[in-house]
Amino acid sequence: MKKVLLTSLLFLFITLSFSQGYQSTKYGVRAGVNISNLDFDPAPIDRNLHRNGFYFGGFAEFSISESLWLNTELQWSAEGAKDEQWKANYLKLPVQLKFVVGQNLSIGIGPEIGLKTWQSSDNFDNFIYSGVGGIQYTLFEDYFIEARAVYGFNDMLDSNIVGPGLEAQQFTIQVGVGIKI
Template sequence: MKKNILSALLVMAFGFANAQGTGSRFGIKAGVNFPNTSSDFHENENLIGYQVGIFSEIKTDERFGIQPELIYSTHKVENKFIKEGIAYNNDVKLSYLNLPILAKYFVTQGLSVQAGPQIGFLMKAEENGINITDHVKTIDLGLSFGLGYNFLQDCSVDLRYNLGLSNPIDFHVGDENYKIKNSLFSLVLGYKL
């Protein structure tokens, strides 16, 4: 996993280095995550998480661009279900280092539509305060879709939906198999340096 993270960092660094000569911008971002985790449980309560990271906006022309990002992201889900008369409650908190690579189409000056793949590298997983990192898949794949708006020349706001494609948690209770998919909405503010 460390090799994968190092590779992601090198790709980002290479992209930022190349972008500096093209007038592209490097920036920082932070925001909140609103999970929409789907699972086989009877009840799910998704709790707000956060994200912080860096990005590079590389404009290929007036209308199109690419935006690679490196984001540390967390979210939490509380699962409740009853199996054979026994109530189960568990709180699962997941932390990822995400690498989305978004294509951007600038609809008007400042307003963009964004879409692209995302790969997440598991950093930490806890269930009821106990480390379960060894029981969660280390890679989480997804697709990101959203809208972005640039304002005050150096500031931006993004509203995104990240659709989870893989099942990072797959476990058994009795003879039943439960699966969880990570999906979330995020509202993020960015600042270009």
């Protein structure tokens, strides 16, 4: 049920972004570092659960009003844990509502869906559903720095492979830079 609800919300945001007559549209690229963590239940012993990786992607922002924007992205992200058995990379589609709260400051929140593009083992499901929230500060007219937190809503592990009883949810922090073209 969660998957259906999150997918429906994602398509609603995308549909709204293309159905409205926006005052302004901005495009750009962003990249940075990930610090991802797998939270296992029950917790495994003797594992380094953090993985430092990177992300990069492109985005389009659509103006809804002067202080509200719809941000859609397509990004690639290296995630999982440091242990070779628990590494995975994803192609992700985050969709955020961004609120301008100051002259150079904005915050965003929304859903994210990810498709597994590579894994070190067959432990992972093909799709992940997450929530993303972040803050962005514009340094110059088109350059910005950002920080985000991404929390996975579903169990990332394929229960047919790892067996019942072991579940993992992912939490990722992203810190990076971007430019609006």
